[in-house]
Amino acid sequence: xxxxxxxxxxxxxxxxxxxxxxxxxxxxxxxxxxxxxxxxxxxxxxxxxxxxxxxxxxxxxxxxxxxxxxxxxxxxxxxxxxxxxxxxxxxxxxxxxxxxxxxxxxxxxxxxxxxxxxxxxxxxxxxxxxxxxxxxxxxx
Numbered sequence: 001x002x003x004x005x006x007x008x009x010x011x012x013x014x015x016x017x018x019x020x021x022x023x024x025x026x027x028x029x030x031x032x033x034x035x036x037x038x039x040x041x042x043x044x045x046x047x048x049x050x051x052x053x054x055x056x057x058x059x060x061x062x063x064x065x066x067x068x069x070x071x072x073x074x075x076x077x078x079x080x081x082x083x084x085x086x087x088x089x090x091x092x093x094x095x096x097x098x099x100x101x102x103x104x105x106x107x108x109x110x111x112x113x114x115x116x117x118x119x120x121x122x123x124x125x126x127x128x129x130x131x132x133x134x135x136x137x138x139x140x
Contacts, residue, residue, distance in 0.1 A: 035063075036074040039098035040082040041090065057081075060101045 038046070043062065046052050055064035062079050069075040080099030090097045 034074055035076045035078055036070065036072070038077045038079050039096050040079050040087060041096045041098070043077070043079040044087070044091070046077075060099070 043052075043064075046066075051067055053065045053067045055062055060081055062081060063076065064078075065076050066074075080101055082097060082099040087097065
């Protein structure tokens with residue numbers, strides 16, 4: 001059995017990559033058109049008005065469906081959770097607020113690699129906030 005030449009193999013990988021990009025774009029587009037991002041304060045209002053059919057509570061977000069689709073045909077929503085004490089304070093002053101999820105993947109990855117390669121007990125010195133004393137100096 002003859003192996004395909006390198007030119008054919010190269011073109012197959014381009015075709016597969018193009019198809020993968022198309023499917024990722026299509027998935028993003030459908031989500032963009034059907035899922036509405038709402039501030040947490042608006043989510044609380046929707047709950048009080050009885051417009052929420054179902055919710056799924058995650059660690060950082062709340063996803064749900066409306067009882068009736070919105071004017072823009074969006075029937076799902078997502079919001080980022082906010083601490084209850086803060087939300088009660090902001091509600092008191094009629095402030096619109098939303099939570100934010102911070103992506104800390106790279107900094108966490110750097111910290112772990114720094115800890116594993118560092119000889120200090122607390123890990124990397126660049127993240128250590130404790131005061132350092134030099135050997136032989138008196139600590140106050």
